[in-house]
Amino acid sequence: MKKISLTLLLILFTYGVFSQKRQPMDESRFTNEWVKVVELEKKSLPQSAAAVVDTILRMAVEDENSPQIIKALIHQGKYELTIDEQNDTVLFRNLHNMLEKSSDVVERAVLHSMLGELYMKYYQKDQWQIRQRTELRGFIPDDMKEWTRNIFFDRVVEHLEASLADRKQLEAATVSTYAAVVEEGKDSRRFYPSMYDFLARRAIEQYGHLMGDEDLSRTLARKQITPESLFAAAENYVQLPFNPQPGEYNLMLFESYRKLMASLMERGLHHSLLLEELNKLESLVVLQQAYRLYALPSLEAMLGKWEGDPFSVEIIDRIAAVRQEEIYRIPGERDSLRDERTKELYLFLKQAIENHPGYDRIALLVNRLSALTAPQLSLSGNNTFPTDGVKKLTVTSKNLRTLTARLYRIDSPVDVQLHQSGVRQNLNNRRSFVREIPVNLPDTPPYMEGVTAMEVTLTEPGSYMLTFDSQPETNDSEQPTYFFTLSDLATFSRVAGENLHHFFVVDRVTGKPVANAEIVLYKQTGNW
Incomplete structure (x- = not known):
């Protein structure tokens, strides 16, 4: 009953809200109510939150506050979906009602944008089921629950394109008008001051989810557009004739970038234009081969x-x-090339940080440099060594000044097994300290891995572990631990019948059987 009354309230008052001139509004009242909504959401109380949103909606209608009405309707629809999943089309009806009553260009554009996003979210929520349906052409069922994928996509395109239709008026409208429903980043108003910018970027975000039936490369070829041209500078990119036709969903993203970039270029917003060039370039990663060829030259x-x-x-x-990705793709056998490329990247970042220390986002490069030079440590070697001879491990490290190993003898091999399987986390009371072993690290640049051999002198059979302390510490939550065993024996077994196993004990070096060997079997409890 409450839902019906609210919908009627909306229908009765919407015309007045959109047809009259806005009066100065006291937004503090709404702010206080939205704080209550947030607190109730945190407590997972959707019905209580919905009641507060109903109050906000009534206040917004009385104040003729269109942004708050839209925000309340969005939340109202969300709570109705949470409370009653069978009634999840109410929000669509409410927004369509508002759209029919509105004569304000900006308000209509915002409503179209929201409807485009909502149709996409509805599709994504049930996409597995929707994709099983045979696509319908030339007929749209009244019940949205019977729609096919192409109908949803067509509605998304219809509303997103309608949201950008009145470009000049939207360019003249500032984002601050709709602060209640516009979620902005720190610098959004600086680089994207108009409603056209905001709505175009929303469209780009939604079009990123649209997937056409045809491979993008084939669609481009039919348009006589080369993949290389997508990486062109802005002044050339905005001339590309995408001209998407019905059903060419995979072109909508790139056409939207083209329109936004053209608008930014005409208004002389060069910094904003560059940001969109970078965003567009990132979206081209779907053309994997072309991206590897043209992304870096374009940048x-x-x-x-x-x-x-x-x-x-x-x-x-x-x-x-991009350079880091190229380094990752270098085959393992080409170590010298990887080292060379890593050095180039290190010097490139270091120089840029020195050149622009005061830039407000210089942390981007500082973080990349930190990741490139992050201290690392890993070990490799045998799990079992004979009692005689050298016990040698390979230590691979990066950007470490000092490294010290601590050698412990473990009371029982069972403790090692339980620890490695995660059953017993702490071995402090089940080990005996043997000695410290300084590790001589190679002198390498901070961005390059170094490899050294570590020798352990031991003759007493048993289970051992090595722990490590480094300066600086590695970024891993725990320093690596290495377990190994000293033994001249080796065992193997075979199934000889039901509940019958044969065990063999041999000399690890010669392979000769060991007579009168004693084997101890352990049962490990738990669900394995």
């Missing part, structure tokens, strides 16, 4: 235009990401 061309400007840090950050 380097951008850097050439912005060389010396602190804002070039944004480009340098993306270049570093």
Whole structure:
């Protein structure tokens, strides 16, 4: 009953809200009520939160506060979906009612944008089931629960395109008008001041979820657009003839980038334009082969235009990401090439940080440099050594000044097994300290791994563990621990019948059987 009355309230008052001129509003009242909503959400009380939202909706209607009405409707729909999943189309009806009554260009654009997003979210929520349906052409069922994928996608495109139709008026409207429903980042108003910017970026976000039936490369070929041209500079990219036709969903993302970039270019918002060029470039990773060929040259061309400007840090950050990916793809047998490329990246980042220390986002590069030079430690070697001879381990490290190993003897091999299986976390009371072993580390640059051999002198059979202390400490939550065994014996077994196993004990070096050997069997409790 409550839902019906609220919907009627909305229908009765919407026309007045959108047709009259806005009066100055006291937003503090709404702020206090939204704080209550947040607290109730944290307590997982959707019905109580919905009651507060109902109050906000009535207040917003009385004040003719369109942004607050839209925000309340969005939340109302969310709670109705939480409380009653069978009634999850109410929000669509409410927003469509508002759209029919509104004559304000900006309000209509916001409503279209929200409807486009909601249709996409509805599809994503039930996409597995929706994708099983045979697509319908030329007919749209009245019940949205019977729609097919193409109908949802067409509605998404319809509303997102409608949200951007009145470009000039939206460019003249500021984002601050809709602060109640516009979620902005720290610098959004600085780089994207107009409602057109906000709505275009919302459209780009939603179009990123649209997947066409046809491979993107084939669609581009049919348009006579080469993959390389997608990586072109902004002034060339905005000339590309995407001209998406019905059903060409995979072009909508790139067409939206084209329209937004053209708008930013005309308004002389060069910093904003660069950010969108970088975002567009990142979206092209779906063209994997083309991305590997053209992404880095495109970024380097951008850097050439912005060389010396602190804002070039944004480009340098993306270049570093691409170069790091290239390093990861270098085959293991080409160590010298990997070291060379890593050195180049290290010097590139270091120089950029020195050139632009005061840039407000220089932490982007500082963090990349820190990741590149993060202290690391790993060990490899045998799990079992004979009592005679050298026990040698291989230590691989990066950016460590000192490394010390501590050798312990473990009371029982069972303790080692339980520890490694996660049953027993702490071995402090089941081990005996033997000695410390300094590890001589190779002198390598902070970005490069070094390899050294570590020798352990032992002759007494048993189970052992090595722990490590390094300066600086590695970023791992725990320093690596290495377990090994000293023994001249080896065992193996075979199944000889039901409940019958044969065990063999042999000399580890010669392979000769060991007579009168004693074998102890342990039962490990637990659900294995």
